[in-house]
Amino acid sequence: MYDKVPTGLDRKETEVYRRLDPARLPKHIAIIMDGNGRWAKRRHMPRVAGHRAGVTAVRSTVETAARIHISALTLYAFSEENWKKRPKSEVGFLMSLLSRYLKAEVPTLNKNNIRLEYIGRQHELPEDVQERMAWAREATARNSGMVLTLALNYSARSELVDAFQSMVNAAAQNGGIEHLHIDEDMVGRHLYTRHLPDPDLVVRTSGEMRLSNFLLWQLAYAEIYVTPTLWPDFRGLHLLEGIAEYQKRERRYGGLNHGDGHAAFETSAASEGKS
Numbered sequence: 001m002y003d004k005v006p007t008g009l010d011r012k013e014t015e016v017y018r019r020l021d022p023a024r025l026p027k028h029i030a031i032i033m034d035g036n037g038r039w040a041k042r043r044h045m046p047r048v049a050g051h052r053a054g055v056t057a058v059r060s061t062v063e064t065a066a067r068i069h070i071s072a073l074t075l076y077a078f079s080e081e082n083w084k085k086r087p088k089s090e091v092g093f094l095m096s097l098l099s100r101y102l103k104a105e106v107p108t109l110n111k112n113n114i115r116l117e118y119i120g121r122q123h124e125l126p127e128d129v130q131e132r133m134a135w136a137r138e139a140t141a142r143n144s145g146m147v148l149t150l151a152l153n154y155s156a157r158s159e160l161v162d163a164f165q166s167m168v169n170a171a172a173q174n175g176g177i178e179h180l181h182i183d184e185d186m187v188g189r190h191l192y193t194r195h196l197p198d199p200d201l202v203v204r205t206s207g208e209m210r211l212s213n214f215l216l217w218q219l220a221y222a223e224i225y226v227t228p229t230l231w232p233d234f235r236g237l238h239l240l241e242g243i244a245e246y247q248k249r250e251r252r253y254g255g256l257n258h259g260d261g262h263a264a265f266e267t268s269a270a271s272e273g274k275s
């Protein structure tokens with residue numbers, strides 16, 4: 001139906017892409033990458049092998065998203081809870097994996113015109129990792145295509161706490177908190193995601209039906225797509241399948257389905273004997 005297929009998609013991706021309506025692609029996709037540990041366990045490998053394989057999935061997903069011109073992709077790479085509750089050795093491995101990923105990936109990000117951003121309490125991460133993150137962000141800062149945001153040491157509740165604190169601080173410096181008037185736009189401007197529109201679609205891998213403290217404010221109206229695929233097996237093709245599912249849904253934002261308003265009126269009018 002749609003002939004123009006972006007360059008770089010493989011045969012299977014092209015097949016799924018042709019079923020999509022390019023005018024209704026989600027602008028912002030958020031992904032909860034889950035199942036690395038289970039992937040490794042099934043292969044009798046250590047958990048860290050699952051994380052290593054997860055990097056291949058990150059690469060494929062990021063490249064496909066950029067190729068089809070998604071404006072923003074946000075990946076939940078590392079939660080605040082991961083940081084506090086996992087063995088030090090696993091956390092250390094994830095940190096060094098992230099550092100190596102950033103170093104290796106900057107040329108590909110630049111080739112695909114991708115700008116890198118982060119959300120989360122970065123100041124709590126090891127200093128060498130923070131330096132590498134700042135370097136990679138700076139090296140991609142002039143790209144004008146997709147924004148790739150990595151959630152690192154991220155917690156939605158901490159983000160909200162930080163936003164409230166930031167609003168109070170800003171008001172205190174600007175005439176005092178007695179003049180503070182909070183509305184939804186103002187909260188949005190103080191969140192870590194102030195550079196992004198709210199996600200239209202959130203994908204979770206490995207079959208779990210939870211948001212796990214991810215973007216709780218921003219996902220208020222997002223479509224949720226859960227796939228049984230474990231993260232290390234996830235590829236651009238699976239992302240396109242998620243988008244196909246998203247396009248089958250009708251988004252209502254608390255309103256009525258197209259046509260339902262009329263039907264509801266007719267029903268109530270009929271019950272009042274006015275039809």
Ligand code: FPP
Nearest residue numbers: 033034035036037038051054055077098101
């Ligand atoms: C969840 O799997 C995944 C993580 C906690 C880490 C995600 C990290 C990567 C995909 C690799 C590095 C990322 C980047 C951006 C370079 P899990 O360990 O919770 O899996 P399980 O639920 O099966 O135990």
